Amino acid sequence: MSNHVYKKIELVGSSKESIEAAAQNAVTTASKTVRNMRWMEVGEVRGHIVDGKIEHWQVGVKIGFTLESEDAPETLEEKSED
Numbered sequence: 038m039s040n041h042v043y044k045k046i047e048l049v050g051s052s053k054e055s056i057e058a059a060a061q062n063a064v065t066t067a068s069k070t071v072r073n074m075r076w077m078e079v080g081e082v083r084g085h086i087v088d089g090k091i092e093h094w095q096v097g098v099k100i101g102f103t104l105e106s107e108d109a110p111e112t113l114e115e116k117s118e119d
Contacts, residue, residue, distance in 0.1 A: 041103045042103065042104045043075065043101045043102065043103055043104070044101070044102060044104055045099045045100065045101050046067070046071070046099070046100050046102075047080075047097065047098070047099050048063040048066075048067060048097070048098055048099075048100065049063065049081075049095055049096065049097050049098075050062040050063025050064070050066070050095070050096050050098060051093050051094060051095045051096075052093060052094050053092070053093045053094075054094075055094060056079075056082055056094050056096055058094075059093075059094040059095060059096040060077070060079060060096045060098050063077075063096065063098045063100070064077060064098070064100065067100055071100070071102055072102065073102045073103040074100055074101070074102045075101050075102055075103060076100070076101045077098050077099065077100045077101070078098065078099050078101075079096055079097070079098055080097040080098065080099060081095075081096070081097035082094070082095070082096050082097075083095040083096075083097075
């Protein structure tokens, strides 16, 4: 197994459904442009309150992905724009 170098990005996902859905929205959206995502961690969890009820959830996530290297050229940081 080769040595990997990772980069982290920070995102905030949101959802009216749940904390999990908010995190998934962040990961799903990032996957459209970022390749080789390997892990994620949840940082902050917030809820927007309207009239005494939670209107939607906001979840801060950090996503780690591998960077391009000469040993593994398929691990480009971002997908090519076709």
